Amino acid sequence: LTKKGIVKLSSATDSDSEALAATPKAVHAVMDEVQTKAPLDSPVFTGTPTTPTPPDDAKGLQTANAEFVRKLIAALVGSVPESLDTLQELADALGNDPNFATTITNMIAGKQPLDDTLTALSGKSIE
Incomplete structure (x- = not known):
């Protein structure tokens, strides 16, 4: 002054x-x-703090609130049937086999190829 x-x-x-x-x-x-x-550098929140919901394509350091996480999980699960909507249910359906693709490939490779003689013996037709 x-x-x-x-x-x-x-x-x-x-x-x-x-x-x-x-x-x-x-x-x-x-x-x-x-x-x-609360201090700005490391606040401790009490009650039920709220944050804005980031857009679905958010990247970086935005705060992910519960609504945002639920939307992303729903998008990931998509239209999977309810019986396969968790990782445990998927693992159970695959027999908890970490090498499922290899196991199935080996099983298919071990099948008898279609052969006229063998097929005729079985009484089935290859057509």
Whole structure:
């Protein structure tokens, strides 16, 4: 300020007046309120905090809330029947075989090829 003036003391904690000076009581009240807030670098949330739901194609450091995660899981599961909508159900359906593709390929390779003589012996037709 370039002009001298009289400044009044105020206990208000929400004033933006330059003609008022905060009393120690006002400063203490504001500090008490600030102390109830979480630190910015590592906040601890209480209650049920909410965040905006990111778009489905979100990448980077956006916060993934429950709605966002549920939408992505639903998209991943898609139209899979309910009996196969979990990884455990899929593993059970595949016989918990980590080499399922190799196992099936080997089983198919071990089948008897269609052969006129063998097929005739079985009484079946190859047509």
